[in-house]
Amino acid sequence: MSDTNDVYDVNRRNFLKGLMGGAGAAAAIAAYEALAENPAALLAQETTTAAQSEDGLGPLSSAGDGGPVDVLERMRVELRRALQKPTGERRWVMVIDLRKCVGCHACTIACVAENKLPPGVVYRPVIEEEWGTYPNVGRRFVPRPCMQCDNPPCTPVCPVNATFKNEDGIVEVDYEQCIGCRACLTACPYGARTSDFGLTYTESTPVAAGLIAGRETADNYERVANFEYGRQYPREGHHSPMGNARKCHFCMHRIRVGELPACVTTCIGRATLFGDANDPDSLVSEMIAKPNVMRLKEELGTEPRVYYLT
Amino acid sequence: MLSQKNVKRFIYLLGIVAVVLGIYGFYSRLFFGERDVNYGSYVNWGLWVAMYLFFAGMAAGSYMVATLDYVFNLSAFKGTGKYGLWAAMVTLPGALIFIGFDLGHMERVWKVYLQPNFSSLLAQLVWSYTLFLIVTVTSLYFAMRNNLALLKPIMVVGLVLAIFVSGGVGALLGVNASRATLHTAMLPAQFPILNLTSGVALMLLIVNLFNVISDEEQRNRLTRILRYILVVLIIVKAYFLWVDYSQALYSGVPDAVDAVNLVLFGTYGWAFWILQVGLGMVLPVIVLLQPNLSNKKMLVGLMGLLVLLGLAVARTAIIFPAMAIPELEGLAEAFTGPHLGYDYVPSLMEWSVTLGIVGLSTLAFLIGTDFIGFFKDSSEVAK
Numbered sequence: 135m136s137d138t139n140d141v142y143d144v145n146r147r148n149f150l151k152g153l154m155g156g157a158g159a160a161a162a163i164a165a166y167e168a169l170a171e172n173p174a175a176l177l178a179q180e181t182t183t184a185a186q187s188e189d190g191l192g193p194l195s196s197a198g199d200g201g202p203v204d205v206l207e208r209m210r211v212e213l214r215r216a217l218q219k220p221t222g223e224r225r226w227v228m229v230i231d232l233r234k235c236v237g238c239h240a241c242t243i244a245c246v247a248e249n250k251l252p253p254g255v256v257y258r259p260v261i262e263e264e265w266g267t268y269p270n271v272g273r274r275f276v277p278r279p280c281m282q283c284d285n286p287p288c289t290p291v292c293p294v295n296a297t298f299k300n301e302d303g304i305v306e307v308d309y310e311q312c313i314g315c316r317a318c319l320t321a322c323p324y325g326a327r328t329s330d331f332g333l334t335y336t337e338s339t340p341v342a343a344g345l346i347a348g349r350e351t352a353d354n355y356e357r358v359a360n361f362e363y364g365r366q367y368p369r370e371g372h373h374s375p376m377g378n379a380r381k382c383h384f385c386m387h388r389i390r391v392g393e394l395p396a397c398v399t400t401c402i403g404r405a406t407l408f409g410d411a412n413d414p415d416s417l418v419s420e421m422i423a424k425p426n427v428m429r430l431k432e433e434l435g436t437e438p439r440v441y442y443l444t
Numbered sequence: 445m446l447s448q449k450n451v452k453r454f455i456y457l458l459g460i461v462a463v464v465l466g467i468y469g470f471y472s473r474l475f476f477g478e479r480d481v482n483y484g485s486y487v488n489w490g491l492w493v494a495m496y497l498f499f500a501g502m503a504a505g506s507y508m509v510a511t512l513d514y515v516f517n518l519s520a521f522k523g524t525g526k527y528g529l530w531a532a533m534v535t536l537p538g539a540l541i542f543i544g545f546d547l548g549h550m551e552r553v554w555k556v557y558l559q560p561n562f563s564s565l566l567a568q569l570v571w572s573y574t575l576f577l578i579v580t581v582t583s584l585y586f587a588m589r590n591n592l593a594l595l596k597p598i599m600v601v602g603l604v605l606a607i608f609v610s611g612g613v614g615a616l617l618g619v620n621a622s623r624a625t626l627h628t629a630m631l632p633a634q635f636p637i638l639n640l641t642s643g644v645a646l647m648l649l650i651v652n653l654f655n656v657i658s659d660e661e662q663r664n665r666l667t668r669i670l671r672y673i674l675v676v677l678i679i680v681k682a683y684f685l686w687v688d689y690s691q692a693l694y695s696g697v698p699d700a701v702d703a704v705n706l707v708l709f710g711t712y713g714w715a716f717w718i719l720q721v722g723l724g725m726v727l728p729v730i731v732l733l734q735p736n737l738s739n740k741k742m743l744v745g746l747m748g749l750l751v752l753l754g755l756a757v758a759r760t761a762i763i764f765p766a767m768a769i770p771e772l773e774g775l776a777e778a779f780t781g782p783h784l785g786y787d788y789v790p791s792l793m794e795w796s797v798t799l800g801i802v803g804l805s806t807l808a809f810l811i812g813t814d815f816i817g818f819f820k821d822s823s824e825v826a827k
Binding site for chain 1: 483489553555556563621622623771774777778779781783
């Protein structure tokens, strides 16, 4: 009897979870679309939030409390300011301060979690470099997102126009258009694209008891939709993005609703900065004007939008 | 000494065995996608792309050889045109299956026809190969109807297409500026020669192993010409190889040097020296230059097969090392996982598919030449 009730409970709970999850996802999409259509509302919302110090978020720099301001707060304000401009007038860039990067890989993991990346797919690996001989040894960490090149070699090779620079200047992959030929992977000089071979972390793992940490829950987590490019892509059957080329997109789905990319918000050393380089007052504009700025393989003329401070 | 009939039976048997061994690979690819392949995101083109280059090369080369009979009317090649066309007919679909299986979403290939990006060489090649397939089928149709008036112009078009697709494949690889070994103007120039070599080697094999030319005198004359052409082409190929590798080594560009070193002394070194150079070039040149080979059809046919083997390995030597050099140092160790390595050895499933397609093409060739009336009388077109 009790077994039957347990099964009933489990089924009912799963049903309610599914229902709530579905409703939540629908609400998130609706909110995303509303916000993306009206960026001005974002700034208004942010100002209101800033004024209410008791709301837990704390004041932004515009609140003027005179104390040190976390660069994340500054970048969020700048991001929302940039979103008020026409799309073509903003120029998203990422600046990575190699002197501040401690090699914790939090950005890599945040990216995997945000975009629900399966095994073998990575958007932002952190390359470790060592040089010199003891006792004069140096070591540094180089995160490598997609460079979002202004002259991307990966887009013209696509036989079906599935990858292109969108109106935000971000190199996008249209998952439903991509045929999976991997020509773009060959063309990218930075190795910044990976192919999704349809694997999951939970397959072939033992089924554990319990609802919270069991395989079923983990499996659900893996298969539930991500929100890349503002669309939903659940991992079912052999549907996209399985079989597709995949790459970093600066968390475009987050940017459009006024949120910084996941790798930026999780960087414990504040080594990764993001913003509009067309805004002369933005943090990234200040940074890329410094003499110690460089870009990877600049000699190729790809004009990367990722800058490194060395 | 095996009779030619027994040789053919043996090849039939090999073809059947290859197809049976291929069932696993086809099943795995069609029902589970690319999960069991060993190529990935860094070595993103593997054995199947190399075999696509090889099979497409045989198709284009065989078509080129067929024009020696049907377009240029060379008397020594009389009666061989239809076998060249049939060889192209059975190898081209093999090439297309290889490249189709390599696609993450092969069900979307229609998009290349209806929504193409013509600035992409890949799109141009898909269209060109489709056109080439149509022209090959049409050529074969006119050849079977003995309609020489229409056959000749269509084969002129086909010849131009065969050269274009050959060079195009070289260009498809060569435009990748990020890959030092691929980014060379040599590839578009090399590929038509390599493909013609494939076609000549295949014809040498067909003529000597399958007894398709009944007139012994013509067969000997044709074999002699094919032998000398093949030797010249192998020497040209050796020159290309020297130019390619010496340019890379003398340039001192680390990526290019590393890739060439990988070919010569790395994981694939044995395949290069033993299969590509030793068995695929040196041995055939020595044997084919021997004066008295008229009674050694098996040996001559085998040399054709070895040259083909060497050319297949040559395609892998173009693809694998170029992919095996990291775009950024340290990338391989930065994040590990399945399909994220620079060391590539084809998986069992990839080999299985390869064997299956080789078997299917071989059987298709034999069944066609044995059971289609058009191929039974080799002197039909000559008359």
